[in-house]
Amino acid sequence: xxxxxxxxxxxxxxxxxxxxxxxxxxxxxxxxxxxxxxxxxxxxxxxxxxxxxxxxxxxxxxxxxxxxxxxxxxxxxxxxxxxxxxxxxxxxxxxxxxxxxxxxxxxxxxxxxxxxxxxxxx
Amino acid sequence: xxxxxxxxxxxxxxxxxxxxxxxxxxxxxxxxxxxxxxxxxxxxxxxxxxxxxxxxxxxxxxxxxxxxxxxxxxxxxxxxxxxxxxxxxxxxxxxxxxxxxxxxxxxxxxxxxxxxxxxxxxxxxxxxxxxxxxxxxxxxxxxxxxxxxxxxxxxxxxxxxxxxxxxxxxxxxxxxxxxxxxxxxxxxxxxxxxxxxxxxxxxxxxxxxxxxxxxxxxxxxxxxxxxxxxxxxxxxxxxxxxxxxxxxxxxxxxxxxxxxxxxxxxxxxxxxxxxxxxxxxxxxxxxxxxxxxxxxxxxxxxxxxxxxxxxxxxxxxxxxxxxxxxxxx
Numbered sequence: 001x002x003x004x005x006x007x008x009x010x011x012x013x014x015x016x017x018x019x020x021x022x023x024x025x026x027x028x029x030x031x032x033x034x035x036x037x038x039x040x041x042x043x044x045x046x047x048x049x050x051x052x053x054x055x056x057x058x059x060x061x062x063x064x065x066x067x068x069x070x071x072x073x074x075x076x077x078x079x080x081x082x083x084x085x086x087x088x089x090x091x092x093x094x095x096x097x098x099x100x101x102x103x104x105x106x107x108x109x110x111x112x113x114x115x116x117x118x119x120x121x122x
Numbered sequence: 123x124x125x126x127x128x129x130x131x132x133x134x135x136x137x138x139x140x141x142x143x144x145x146x147x148x149x150x151x152x153x154x155x156x157x158x159x160x161x162x163x164x165x166x167x168x169x170x171x172x173x174x175x176x177x178x179x180x181x182x183x184x185x186x187x188x189x190x191x192x193x194x195x196x197x198x199x200x201x202x203x204x205x206x207x208x209x210x211x212x213x214x215x216x217x218x219x220x221x222x223x224x225x226x227x228x229x230x231x232x233x234x235x236x237x238x239x240x241x242x243x244x245x246x247x248x249x250x251x252x253x254x255x256x257x258x259x260x261x262x263x264x265x266x267x268x269x270x271x272x273x274x275x276x277x278x279x280x281x282x283x284x285x286x287x288x289x290x291x292x293x294x295x296x297x298x299x300x301x302x303x304x305x306x307x308x309x310x311x312x313x314x315x316x317x318x319x320x321x322x323x324x325x326x327x328x329x330x331x332x333x334x335x336x337x338x339x340x341x342x343x344x345x346x347x348x349x350x351x352x353x354x355x356x357x358x359x360x361x362x363x364x365x366x367x368x369x370x371x372x373x374x375x376x377x378x379x380x381x382x383x384x385x386x387x388x389x390x391x392x393x394x395x396x397x398x399x400x401x402x403x404x405x406x407x408x409x410x411x412x413x414x415x416x417x418x419x420x421x422x423x424x425x426x427x428x429x430x431x432x433x434x435x436x437x438x439x440x441x442x443x444x445x446x447x448x449x450x451x
Contacts, residue, residue: 020431028427041422045432 005057005107009100015052018094023048025090032086035074055091055112067118075121084119088112124171124198129206141166141177141193141204152193152206153256156441159195161258162303163248165212166193170203180303185211213250213298218291219270225358227277228324229288232263232270235299241265243308243331244410246438247301249273249283251290257283260328260412260438261302264335271299274327274358306410306438308335315434316343317408320397320421322350325413326359328438332410337370345370346401350378350393350417357388376400394421398428405429408436415439 010017023045027033036044047070054060071079091112095105116122126133126144135144142164145152154164159179167189177196178186190207220232241247243264250256263272275287291297306328317336321329326349333345351357363375364387378393389396394417401407409425411418418439425435 020426023432024427024429027423041419041426041432041437 005104006053006059009056009104009108011058012053014056014098014100015049015058017098018052019045019049021097022052022091022094025094026087029086029090032083035077035079035083052091055108057107057111062115064115064118067115068121071119072121079120081116081120084116125201126198126204127202128204135198138197141196141198141202145193151254153250153254154194155256155258157194158441159192160304160439160441161246161248162192162301163256163258164193165190165207167191167205167207168202169205171198171200173202174199180305182303212300214300215296216271216299218293218295218297221291221293224274225355227356228358229275229277230262231273231275231287231291233273233297233299234270239271239302241271241302243335244306244328244436244438245302245304246306246328247271247273247299247303249287250298250300251283251286253282255282255286257281258303258440260304260306260324260331262327262330264331264338267334267338272327272331274324276324304438306332306412306436308332308339308341310339310341312408313340313342315406315408317341317345317410318397318401318404318425319345319347319410320350320393320413320417321348321411322393322413322417323356323440325411325418325438325440328412329410330359330363333366333373337366337373342372344372344374346374346376346397348376348378348393348397350380350413352379352381354379354382354384354388393417394424397421398424401428403429406434408434410436410438412438413440415441 027036050060054062088109092105092109095108123135126135126141128145128150133144133148142154142157152164155161168191169189173191173196177191181190181192214235214237216233216235218231219234222230224230241261243261246258246260248256248258259273259275261271262274263270275284277288278284319329319332329347333347336345349357357377360377367373367375376396377388378391378396379388380392384390404425407430409430411421418437422435422437426432
């Protein structure tokens with residue numbers, strides 16, 4: 001049995017290491033930070049962790065329906081592809097910063113990219 | 123649509139409501155305060171059905187195992203059978219031992235619980251008056267240093283519980299307390315970590331507990347405490363904290379006045395503004411933020427963006443929903 005992406009990347013420790021770096025990049029980027037204005041930071045961080053765990057190929061209870069529901073209200077605030085791409089860019093930079101090998105980064109980005117339509121409610 | 127039963131009566135439930143909202147709409151006089159999952163005043167028991175995890179966040183394990191959850195955070199998906207909390211599980215009697223006035227508006231209470239409590243300095247407890255009104259107050263005492271529980275109570279205009287604590291109680295009287303709750307406290311380990319503490323008003327009380335706990339545990343890192351108030355008399359422990367900063371060379375105290383002109387030794391600034399100006403880089407710092415919700419929430423974000431890890435940021439917003447038509451000051 002080959003080791004999974006989640007194990008290779010470092011499991012829960014990797015999620016824990018990535019979440020603050022990723023979330024800080026997102027909040028520091030004025031192009032997207034306003035989408036995160038009204039949320040309880042602890043709760044938001046919990047959601048980021050769940051998302052990273054999913055993107056890292058780890059345990060998750062991802063459902064496209066939940067993802068759609070969670071982002072539906074952001075449509076009125078103008079959530080669009082460029083914002084999705086900016087956040088995805090921060091994820092990629094986070095992984096580079098943590099020196100994750102590029103073949104693993106590619107796999108993570110592919111999983112993250114697969115949520116595009118659900119996040120944007122397309 | 124989930125079907126809710128409270129104490130034998132069926133509740134009408136509208137989509138999107140919390141269980142607490144359904145109870146209040148149904149005319150049930152259940153206790154509550156913050157409505158945001160912090161104060162635990164509305165704790166209630168679910169005896170049948172599944173409550174989502176979000177509604178159990180912060181509830182003590184021993185209580186959660188008995189079905190306790192927070193109706194204010196619960197958007198039910200399952201049919202639930204609910205019971206009000208039973209007093210004996212949540213509240214215990216405590217006797218007022220000492221009562222001092224620290225300023226015009228703040229009184230200091232020392233209380234002895236009938237049963238010894240296991241708590242951390244900086245956690246909070248719920249105090250209940252004879253009318254059933256419940257409010258949360260932070261613990262300023264440190265278990266290993268102090269015999270009694272210490273609270274600082276700010277008198278609110280029209281505040282039912284705070285006025286009762288100020289005026290309606292004497293030494294020797296017995297009140298009901300529950301708790302402790304909350305995770306804004308000092309943990310030993312990492313004794314070299316520097317600590318930033320920012321509090322407004324009686325947000326000072328948990329910070330005082332944390333500072334005394336840390337110093338008496340031999341904390342080696344720096345502790346910077348910023349206490350903010352609109353007026354000088356609001357810095358109600360100025361003398362004591364100044365003295366403490368003379369006793370410990372790793373403890374620094376910054377008294378901040380936000381609205382009126384002021385002079386040395388007070389700083390003319392909001393406490394959080396001065397804190398972030400003084401400490402632009404908080405990487406590896408431990409941060410405690412207590413007091414007015416806008417300050418705490420803004421400062422939480424600023425501390426995080428200044429490099430502190432979320433796990434190292436302890437925020438305790440003193441949230442209190444308006445229960446009356448008259449506005450507080």
